[in-house]
Amino acid sequence: QVQLVESGGGLVQAGGPLRLSCAASGRNFKSDAMGWFRQAPGKEREFVAAIRWSGPSTYYADSVKGRFIISRNNAQKTVYLQMNSLKPEDTAVYYCASRTYYSTNYYGKDNYSYWGQGTQVSVSS
Numbered sequence: 001q002v003q004l005v006e007s008g009g010g011l012v013q014a015g016g017p018l019r020l021s022c023a024a025s026g027r028n029f030k031s032d033a034m035g036w037f038r039q040a041p042g043k044e045r046e047f048v049a050a051i052r053w054s055g056p057s058t059y060y061a062d063s064v065k066g067r068f069i070i071s072r073n074n075a076q077k078t079v080y081l082q083m084n085s086l087k088p089e090d091t092a093v094y095y096c097a098s099r100t101y102y103s104t105n106y107y108g109k110d111n112y113s114y115w116g117q118g119t120q121v122s123v124s125s
Helices: none
Strands: 003-007 010-013 018-025 033-039 046-052 058-060 068-073 078-083 092-099 119-124
Touching: 003 092, 018 033, 018 092, 018 119, 033 078, 046 068, 046 078, 058 068, 078 092
Parallel strands: 010 119
Antiparallel strands: 003 018, 018 078, 033 046, 033 092, 046 058, 068 078, 092 119
């Protein structure tokens, strides 16, 4: 059984930073890439960032490019999302997700097989 557990969410003032973590576990955990998505009330779940477990490449939504940084620790099977210069419009539940097989599409949520339970990020103005 694969488990993804997010942590690090909370309430922060606009302009502040927050760091999310996603720890993966499970005997059968096999993953090509990890992604972060978010879902605000009344909106669709949207792509935020992604990273493969190998190589330096990272992928970002235009709305967070230059403010958010995704990184990984392979030994600990943990992925991080450093969020800087947060804005009220970043308020959402943030989910990490694991993609099992390689694809050039990092942005579609249907490409990801396993999901965490989500962590709330609230940014006050």
